[in-house]
Amino acid sequence: GAVVSQHPSRVICKSGTSVKIECRSLDFQATTMFWYRQFPKQSLMLMATSNEGSKATYEQGVEKDKFLINHASLTLSTLTVTSAHPEDSSFYICSAGAVRRDDTQYFGPGTRLTVL
């Protein structure tokens, strides 16, 4: 149990386009989902926290108009990188947690975004 999927696993896009990444909890209902960004050989940087049905809470320094997060259901959250630029190229990882399940975040496999 506690499987989280992400789609796509890898995406290449042109500068100026928008990219949507999906995060799904496959076998549990996730009351809270998180989006992280990871630069090469570095730790995870939390971008935002989203609770189902509520607006996401963004970390300081993260542009909410650029990184749109939607948590429409208890099993799906999406991150849309709008007007992507090469500096947005990174590894994006989502995680999910559920109060009624346990005290743990379960992570997706990540999405490698490359902006040309």
Added chain:
Amino acid sequence: AQSVTQLGSHVSVSEGALVLLRCNYSSSVPPYLFWYVQYPNQGLQLLLKYTSAATLVKGINGFEAEFKKSETSFHLTKPSAHMSDAAEYFCALRGGGSNYKLTFGKGTLLTVNP
């Protein structure tokens, strides 16, 4: 404020040797502590967690960790390293309440030499 310090960004051991990855934390509330492993180009996989029950926690793949409040530590150990253990390891801290937000250490890269 919460923080996690992983001592040693890179640890190298021989196959069959003891693995010891160090993690110290700072928290104003009783912490929940986690160790995650990350293989190249993959997400994080939970190895084990401490949530205020037994202080010696056993995880997957033969790993275990001991919570020591007096030392504010949660070091990860494995008696005998295997080549497949080579990966990045992250220690993470979660404060109390229903907020799942994690504070991560900077990670330790474990290499295993044949």
